[in-house]
Amino acid sequence: MNEALSFLEEWSREGMLPWTAHCAAVKHFGLSHAAVERLALKNGLFPARYQRNRMMIDVHEQLRLFSSRVAVIGCGGLGGYVIEELARLGVGHLVAVDPDVFEEHNLNRQILATPNNLGLAKVEAARQRVEQINPAVTVTAVQDAFGLANGRELLAGVEVAVDALDSISYRLELAEVTGAVGIPMVHGAIGGWYGHVATQFPGEETVQGIYRHWVAGKGIEQQLGNPAFTPAIIASIEAAEVCKILLGKGELLRNRKLSIDLLEMEVHEIPYDQPVKLVRAA
Template sequence: MDLLEFIAAEATGDLFPWAAQVRAAERFGLTLGRVEETALTHGLMPARYQRNRQTISVERQLHLFRSRAVIIGSGGLGGYLVEELARLGVGNLVVVDPDIFEEHNLNRQILSSPALLGRSKSAVAAERVAEINPAVTITPLQVAFSRENGREILTRADVVLDGLDSITTRLELVDLCRELSIPLVHGAIGGWYGQIASQLPGDDISPSLFGSWSEPRGIETRLGNPSFTPAVVASLQVAEACKILLGEGESLRNRMIFVNLLDMEFDEVLLEPAPAAVGE
């Protein structure tokens, strides 16, 4: 019996159970990801995604599995980005963060806990993904993103998600994604408030991101962040990334959503497309 025959025999209707996926990996000496891809390629939905299938077809689930998302930052926003992308079934994740968990992270960063204080955020992200969806391949990088290392980090990325807290680094990320024609989903938070926008190839959202704000870090340095704001904004970012990867729906291209959870208001602002540089 080969792998495909095993998968077909173990399937229940059009679903392939997790226990059978584990047995297949052990029996044939394969990764869980390889087994998952084989099942999806032959029209079977891994049972863990069965609640996706009324929204995301088997073919689109396969596309997500074959996609590569790079998450820059694994703290307040980034932890939720990693969690949700892994559960969604995006098959290749790169998580970039130079920091370790500190006590002030415990109020809002989903990957943090008292037992993990002092641990690398990117390493903990990798352990979390291995726990919740071992079929996903994750590459943790305990480095600070910069223009100097950015091209290597973003290699083969299908989408990039911004979980940063430095305006300077954010603008470098926006600029590099524009140069490399990689879709970017921006998110920022502060107190009760947040903002989300997408930059698709050919766009430049940098003039619209922070207005007249001149400090190197965002407004969260003044307002802090409660537990719920990063969860809301990161979820909207993941929805944007999913649409971009699947080519479905209407993205936030040339518009930004401002989130005001204190008054429960969501405002849309149209962004003026930046003029193309000479030669573009």
């Protein structure tokens, strides 16, 4: 590794490592892209691909992101954008969980959906996309539905779970499991022109409060559908919340819900700081 580090230091410019040098080190020393990125960051070299992060995220924080493991539960409208943004941000390990394959109705809004991907597992499309845009990021693709039965196993070693589900019952199960294993959950939901985001830490019940009147069904998305822009906006806020959690900085959407109306361009903050009693479907 000393020889590889000397190589990287020789090729770096003003503390930044160009992608061409990164790839040359992969080829010359037989290392993975992840190994080269880890070596660079641990020794204070900033990969040039992240240079626009540099004014808000220093090299030690970039290493923190690279060393993190985040689960994205659902790889459709919200999840595809979350995965794209976290990979570009430099989060080192993503666990992508979704049981479905792409269908034609996904093409209007899901960034991972293309005509060539119709019939392809969403998690496999996520893995392939991340390999294209940032091969230093590892993706564990799990083509399965998240639930109470497998939730603990899927979240093993995960630091943050992102809710990109389209089912209220499953996201309530995600809230239950994240609370049980002691990790934060970033919740997002969309429907038509509308969406909301909230962050819940263990012991909090924001998500349960949001859905306290729910009794059955998937939710308003099934009635309103979704255009292309709503998932992109809500997913971006979710990705920002994940970044802040991992870096321990900024003000999080805890004990409150950020509600966004894109039709009237209104944003509201709704507090959820009181214990609630959840009404479940029979």
